[in-house]
Amino acid sequence: MILTDWICMKALLEKLAPTADSSFKLYEFRYPYYPTPWHFHPEYELVLITKSYGQRIVGNHVGDFTEGDLVLIGPNLPHVYRNAPEYLEPNSTLLAESIVVHFLPDFLGVNFWNSIEMAPVRTILHRSAVGLQITGAVRERVVAVLVALSSVKGMRRLLALLDLLMQLAEAPESELVPLSTEPIEGSNPGEDEKLNRVLTYIAQHYQQPITLTELADLLSMSIPSVCRFFKKRTRKSIVQFTNEVRVSHACRLLLDSSRGIAQVAYESGFNNISNFNRQFREIKSMSPQGFRKVVGK
Structure with a gap:
């Protein structure tokens, strides 16, 4: 699981x-x-x-x-x-x-x-x-x-x-x-239900490609509407949030020194090394190799 x-x-x-x-x-x-x-x-x-x-x-x-x-x-x-x-x-x-x-x-x-x-x-x-x-x-x-x-x-x-x-x-x-970039209160049951359907879908599928079409179909909304809704509720884009979930999983995998960087990238849902390195550096302010050295001390 x-x-x-x-x-x-x-x-x-x-x-x-x-x-x-x-x-x-x-x-x-x-x-x-x-x-x-x-x-x-x-x-x-x-x-x-x-x-x-x-x-x-x-x-x-x-x-x-x-x-x-x-x-x-x-x-x-x-x-x-x-x-x-x-x-x-x-x-x-x-x-x-x-x-x-x-x-x-x-x-x-x-x-x-x-x-x-x-x-x-x-x-x-x-x-x-x-x-x-x-x-x-x-x-x-x-x-x-x-x-x-x-x-x-x-x-x-x-x-x-x-x-x-x-x-x-x-x-x-x-x-x-x-931690959170802005205060976010859980107070609207209808919107919470929609938001959590998206979040749960990302949690289940982040190791695979996720398209905006899939998320739009999930909520029976248009792609622009789903993007606006997610950004309004989380203050982050769907792509940004998904990358953070993937990088968080990558950090855990990097603790295992037997896994190569490429293997970590693919197991975390990134389809190429250059994008993985770029997203990792943007989110963690260091490279995957640098992170492994820091946590391995």
Whole structure:
């Protein structure tokens, strides 16, 4: 199975059950693979991957995740984490584990974030509308706080969360990497259904040539209409998005040093090496060979 179910028929509104002993939610997940479909919810979400790897979609961003990946996702921003195909094999013994924090924008009161002292945190929360990948030294500090959260309760847990948010607010901008190019909210069920039919089709067929005619037929729309619709909803062209899915898959294949660059290109859906190299460099700001050297260190 290759990402055939990474997005369901529409972006689901996930309703999270409140807890009686805390103003925010802390989860420690352990699955054979991440089962949650393409979804959104009104809470902020901080996700730490403690074990597993695969592909994540946040808004219109397509990227890989692996152990240690840390992302802050703003309210109503559609997202999904899908493990690599080997996690879905019948006899797989692999595990997908993560620590997740959810909190509502007003979980400390409507005006709390409007206080002068909270201005730096308010800025970070605003920036998370597109999703932020947390990297560098601040990632190490935030991970330490997240791992310790489960061992504290009550006021100490709340203070730890506020300390975590201040760590983010004080981090260099370069360590908080925007993901989606623009905020994208999952709020229109009719349009979500159409969008996800296209996204699912791309997920199922990205290793083969995909034509605009196929996508137009899928939605019973004209080619110009389908292109306008996709660009309006994702702020990216169909070709651009498809190339990002292909390059993301290529990055995973490049971790296997036994595969040649040409083999990686063809297995990722590119029909010639020069186009693969060009698209890879445009998306990753380095060549496939350079990427392999960096990740192989």
